[in-house]
Amino acid sequence: MTPAELRAALSGLLSGVLGTYTLPSGSTVDAIYVGEPPSDWTASGLEVLIDPLGDWSHVPAHQTSAYVDELNVRLVAHGSVSDLRAAERKVRSRWGVNRRRIPADEAVGILAQSTIKIPA
Amino acid sequence: MPFTIDWRDRQLMDALSEPFHQANEILGRGFQNEITATKWDWPNPPLKRDIVDSGSAGIRGSYEGDRAGKFTHTHGWNMDYAMAVHEGARYGRNTKWGQIWIAIHGKPEMPGRPWTKAPLEAGTLEEAFEKLAQRALGSFS
Numbered sequence: 046m047t048p049a050e051l052r053a054a055l056s057g058l059l060s061g062v063l064g065t066y067t068l069p070s071g072s073t074v075d076a077i078y079v080g081e082p083p084s085d086w087t088a089s090g091l092e093v094l095i096d097p098l099g100d101w102s103h104v105p106a107h108q109t110s111a112y113v114d115e116l117n118v119r120l121v122a123h124g125s126v127s128d129l130r131a132a133e134r135k136v137r138s139r140w141g142v143n144r145r146r147i148p149a150d151e152a153v154g155i156l157a158q159s160t161i162k163i164p165a
Numbered sequence: 166m167p168f169t170i171d172w173r174d175r176q177l178m179d180a181l182s183e184p185f186h187q188a189n190e191i192l193g194r195g196f197q198n199e200i201t202a203t204k205w206d207w208p209n210p211p212l213k214r215d216i217v218d219s220g221s222a223g224i225r226g227s228y229e230g231d232r233a234g235k236f237t238h239t240h241g242w243n244m245d246y247a248m249a250v251h252e253g254a255r256y257g258r259n260t261k262w263g264q265i266w267i268a269i270h271g272k273p274e275m276p277g278r279p280w281t282k283a284p285l286e287a288g289t290l291e292e293a294f295e296k297l298a299q300r301a302l303g304s305f306s
Contacts, residue, residue: 081272084258094255105288107295121255147249154260160252160277 046165048079048097051116055093058135062128064090076123091128092121099165114165122149122157133159140164177302182235184297189238191293193230195284196240200225205278208269216250216278224250224280240281253277 046054056063056077064076066086077093096117104111118136122129126149133144140163149157201215217225227244242251256263256273263273270276284290 084267102282103286105286105291107291110288119253119255123257145248145252147252147254150245150249154256154262155246155249155254156257158255 046116046163048095048099048116051118051163051165052077052079052095054139055095055118055136058139059091059093059132062091062131062135064088064092064123064128066092088121088123090122090124091132092123093132094119094121100162102162115162116165118161118163120144120159120161126157129157129159133161136161136163179235180301181298184294184301185236186232186238187297188290188294189232189240190230192284192290193228193240195287195289196281197225197228199280199283206276216280249275250278251280 056075059077060075065073066076066078066082066088067073069085076088076090077095079095080097081094082088096119099114099116101112101114104113120129120132120136136142137144142161142163144159144161147155147158147160149155201217203213203215205214205216206212207214223244224242224247227242227247229239229241229243231239231241233239246254254275256266256275258264258267258273260273262275266273266275
């Protein structure tokens with residue numbers, strides 16, 4: 046699965062909870078992007094960022110091991126975390142993968158977010 | 166001629182609990198060594214550093230390894246920002262640190278420093294457990 050294919054899959058899966066990017070023109074698009082969105086786009090609600098580079102994990106086991114290709118996804122809450130939680134559950138249901146939560150910290154500006162590795 | 170085989174499975178499993186925890190303690194030392202290793206990329210010199218002082222000086226000191234059950238061992242770093250440092254973190258674009266990270270590498274995101282990844286992927290736990298378990302079972306009677 047390529048990052049673009051994952052973007053398409055997540056766009057459909059998360060259609061009810063995705064936030065929006067507001068462009069300088071005032072128009073809006075779904076807040077899901079492969080790579081880094083343009084700096085003049087403003088995110089609101091749930092933002093989904095897909096790392097375009099991809100990665101892999103090496104999984105050791107007894108007397109053997111496996112390499113698993115993965116795509117790294119970051120779910121970021123610009124506002125309420127309820128859509129973030131709903132997205133985590135949808136992704137878990139679809140791919141059976143867990144998430145790592147980074148709690149928000151208003152003092153330093155960290156947004157509530159999760160990282161997920163989806164098998165490619 | 167009927168005969169009975171006593172697998173002694175409970176005793177067998179009991180004998181493996183200590184090797185399991187010892188192997189996890191070796192893994193825990195591997196995690197801690199990653200934190201102090203001068204291997205992490207930085208955008209300004211020195212370009213390779215440890216992560217002991219990356220705005221989170223207490224990461225190494227906050228480690229808690231716990232024999233939580235016969236075959237349950239937990240590894241944790243009980244401090245603020247530990248997960249943010251491990252996974253990287255997205256900041257609000259208009260926050261102070263968001264602007265700093267944008268100036269450094271073009272996006273309001275601190276890169277992750279996954280100090281657990283290398284020891285896990287190297288099979289540290291599996292190799293240690295195999296050796297320790299063989300030793301324990303060798304003396305099993």
